[in-house]
Amino acid sequence: MGRAPCCDKASVKKGPWSPDEDAKLKAYIEEHGTGGNWIALPHKIGLKRCGKSCRLRWLNYLRPNIKHGDFTEEEEHIICSLYISIGSRWSIIAAQLPGRTDNDIKNYWNTKLKKKLLGKRAPSRRARTNQDPCYLAAGAASSSSSSSAATATQALSASALERIQLHMRLQGIYGALACSGGNDDSNAAFGSAAAAPPQWPKLEALSQANRLLPGSLPADAMATTVSVQPHPQHLVEVDHHQSLAAAALEGEQQLSSAGEGGFFERPKVDFYSPSAEVAAAAAASVEMNSVAPMVVGGYAGAAGFGPQHHHDELYDFLYSKYGSVGGLAHDGGHVPTLPELQCPDGAAAVVGADEKFSAWTAAACDYGAAAGGHQIQGNSIVGSSLHDYVLGGYGQ
């Protein structure tokens, strides 16, 4: 049942930090650094705190150049796009937003953005502790470790479910705008530009100036602050097809490297690739591309809807063009660009993301692009279990 706690809980103070404790911790770290040992640090300063607590306090609150509150539209957009792409990898998302902590982003997502995008109320305390069916459905996956019945539904994490919802909402928006008349044949829909479903919003580069992290921080203060290196070749400069191919190739490699016995069966991949060399070259520079899952899911043939289109769509959705519940103003039609995601831990993060992707794209992405419809085909378990959860979010 896990390893022993890192400190003696009986002699360790918990709860909110006092200004005095903050001052002690800040002064010490600014002068000496952490010494590479958070556990020993509180004893050196004379704080009755757990080392992990000190680390958290420093990283989330005391560290220089931390921003709190007031997320900009651009930041919201980045968070949403990355969440759709990689799920709840808050540290990776935080690495794209200088000055923001993973904790802040996580809180912001859970309390505001999720509701704005999904139109879903956060489960009440009562619902969480009792038997609220919606909450149980949503939380089934994350709390199912003790269950021996590893159903497909349970294998989907709560964040994956939310991402399905987000995608479906965008799908619905798209369908309402672009798809006149229903389409019961999903394969036909994929082959038709007129009925093509949207691809994932593309991540593009923020200006480099906006990406650089403060260089004045002590090295150990950057423990979870990942340096974002200038990137010589932005996705935005890469031919779209190259990006698709590269991302698909990378996903292919990662999935194959996951070895045999994977939980999910891979869907058949049939994506456009100009050439293997180009794809390989692009793959070397593209750490992650949110288009990849859609490629894996079989959408790559869709034509006529460039990444900017869906990027705009997400933005418009987020900022009320389509009457989302958020209601934030969208001034002047300017759409901020999104960052090319640079994973601090590189391949591992990508692999993890793709595992999630393969999970739900394979299981649930074979749904039709019918206008206004949110059908899920090909996996009745996922479809039925999602039904209430998904539809419950509409109409707000």
Place this chain on the structure above:
DNA sequence: AACGTGCTCAACCGCCGAGAT
């Protein structure tokens, strides 16, 4: 004014992976 409910966010918990021994 009093009460109940919902929201926010700082902090905690427990697991995992990496590195050291």
Place this chain on the structure above:
DNA sequence: AATCTCGGCGGTTGAGCACGT
């Protein structure tokens, strides 16, 4: 190779505040 220690991460909790009735 096995075990231990630590940093890091994502999920969850709960105190305090805001708001509605």
